[in-house]
Amino acid sequence: METVNIITIISIAFLGSFGHCIGMCGGIVVAYSTIKIDPKSSKISQSAAHLLYSFGRVLTYSVLGAIFGALGGVATFSNNGSGILLIFAGIVMVLAGLSLMGKIKFLTLIEHSFSSSSIYKEAFKKVLNSKSNLSFFILGMLNGLLPCGFVYFFAITAASTADPLYGALVMAIFGMSTIPAMFGLGFLTSLASATSFRNMMMSLSSIAVILYGAYTIYHGYTYISNPQKTLTNCHN
Numbered sequence: 147m148e149t150v151n152i153i154t155i156i157s158i159a160f161l162g163s164f165g166h167c168i169g170m171c172g173g174i175v176v177a178y179s180t181i182k183i184d185p186k187s188s189k190i191s192q193s194a195a196h197l198l199y200s201f202g203r204v205l206t207y208s209v210l211g212a213i214f215g216a217l218g219g220v221a222t223f224s225n226n227g228s229g230i231l232l233i234f235a236g237i238v239m240v241l242a243g244l245s246l247m248g249k250i251k252f253l254t255l256i257e258h259s260f261s262s263s264s265i266y267k268e269a270f271k272k273v274l275n276s277k278s279n280l281s282f283f284i285l286g287m288l289n290g291l292l293p294c295g296f297v298y299f300f301a302i303t304a305a306s307t308a309d310p311l312y313g314a315l316v317m318a319i320f321g322m323s324t325i326p327a328m329f330g331l332g333f334l335t336s337l338a339s340a341t342s343f344r345n346m347m348m349s350l351s352s353i354a355v356i357l358y359g360a361y362t363i364y365h366g367y368t369y370i371s372n373p374q375k376t377l378t379n380c381h382n
Contacts, residue, residue, distance in 0.1 A: 154358050155303065155316060159323030162246075162296050162351035174289055175199075175331045178274060182282065195282045196329050202286020203328075204321030207297070208314045210290070211304040215313015218305035228308065232366025235306035239359025242299045247352035266291070290321075299355055306362060 175196075183195050218231060244250045266288070273285045290297075300320040304313035 152319065154354065155300075155319050156323045158351050158354045158358065159296075159300070159320045160326070161354065162348065163324035163327035171289060171292070171294075171328065174285075175328055178282070178285060181274060182277060193329075195279070197325075198279060198282035199286040199289070200321070200325045200328055202283040202288075203290040203324075204286075204318055205283075206287045206290025207300070207317040207321040210297075210301060211317025211320075212310040212314040214301045214304040215307050215316075216310040218308040218313065219310070226370055229366045229369030231308065232306055232369065233363050234366075235302050236359045236361070236363030236366060238302050239299060239362055240356050241359075242295060242302070243352045243355030243359060246295055246299075246348065246355060303358075 178199065179196075183192055218235075241250065270285075270288050273281045273288060297320075300317055304316045307313050307316060
């Protein structure tokens, strides 16, 4: 992957984490911080709990990234296949950006509420009430499966790499980049109610998503227009 792509992914994830992620998952962080963490425990113990939760999310995202990367690889049997995949991914990215911005309801239409299943709810409730350190990690893994527009965007980005390793890397970078916001929320619950700040960060990340989608469309076009372009460049 090119350095510029990594920087773009980190920037979008970091900005979006203060806008979208705090709004979507802030309630869960506040809930487990209240139910599972003893306020009298040391800061080191509390920090470890928040990090375990975040690392659980990162693991789930990485696995999803590998799956989507592998699925994307099926379509890259030729330069035209690579170009079509990237153009399609770019278009979906632009639509996702407009949806995150609130201009259209694209992400709302494709969301599937996996979290509504009785099995998921029971597992989530059981883990939320557990006090073990491992339960924080498992809770993060379960949280990573919740339907989320931002996760969809990075899953699409992972698919556009056409490689399970790069796909996992994209999603791992996304997860790691959201840790500062979610970690801070665990200690400063006021972040969840800072609406104006969250809206500003969400707007910035949405614009970045749209621009990255446009770049991906152009990148796909170069595969179709330039027969000499090698397939390995799809991973850049």
